[in-house]
Amino acid sequence: MSPKQINVVGAVIDRGGRILCAQRGPNGSLGGMWEFPGGKIENGESPREALIREIDEELRCEVVVGEEVTTTSHEYDFGVVTLTTFWCELVAGTPTLTEHAEVRWLAPTELDQLEWAPADVPAVAIIGSA
Numbered sequence: 001m002s003p004k005q006i007n008v009v010g011a012v013i014d015r016g017g018r019i020l021c022a023q024r025g026p027n028g029s030l031g032g033m034w035e036f037p038g039g040k041i042e043n044g045e046s047p048r049e050a051l052i053r054e055i056d057e058e059l060r061c062e063v064v065v066g067e068e069v070t071t072t073s074h075e076y077d078f079g080v081v082t083l084t085t086f087w088c089e090l091v092a093g094t095p096t097l098t099e100h101a102e103v104r105w106l107a108p109t110e111l112d113q114l115e116w117a118p119a120d121v122p123a124v125a126i127i128g129s130a
């Protein structure tokens with residue numbers, strides 16, 4: 001059987017040259033790993049619409065979604081995640097933790113200090129060399 005396909009969007013939120021990094025909660029898939037906030041694209045949504053909705057739900061703030069960073073796929077034991085990341089700007093609200101364990105604002109060159117979800121590693125490399 002072919003693996004389940006999961007389409008996910010992630011926000012690379014830049015504030016004054018620092019990037020918001022979010023740590024997944026300790027339980028569930030990829031517990032404790034770092035990611036870009038976001039989530040699964042729902043039926044009928046564009047990737048950008050999904051990202052605006054997810055950031056409102058997860059961080060209680062509003063972003064403007066800019067250019068795509070990259071799209072890559074990674075096969076996990078639970079399925080294949082195709083992750084599209086976008087540069088984003090915060091336009092309203094202050095990021096508030098609702099489901100993540102922690103957020104950190106890091107310079108692009110510091111991102112590789114964290115343990116990223118495997119699907120994020122190519123995006124992290126692009127951002128670190130941007």
Ligand SMILES: Nc1nc2c([nH]c(=O)n2[C@H]2C[C@H](O)[C@@H](COP(=O)(O)OP(=O)(O)OP(=O)(O)O)O2)c(=O)[nH]1
Nearest residue numbers: 008010029035036037038039040081083117119120
């Ligand atoms: N949001 C987000 N998810 C990521 C990233 N990298 C990565 O592998 N993922 C994975 C984790 C999840 O399996 C999936 C995103 O779905 P989600 O954030 O809604 O995950 P979840 O596990 O909370 O979903 P669920 O249990 O409610 O179904 O993609 C990333 O940078 N951001």
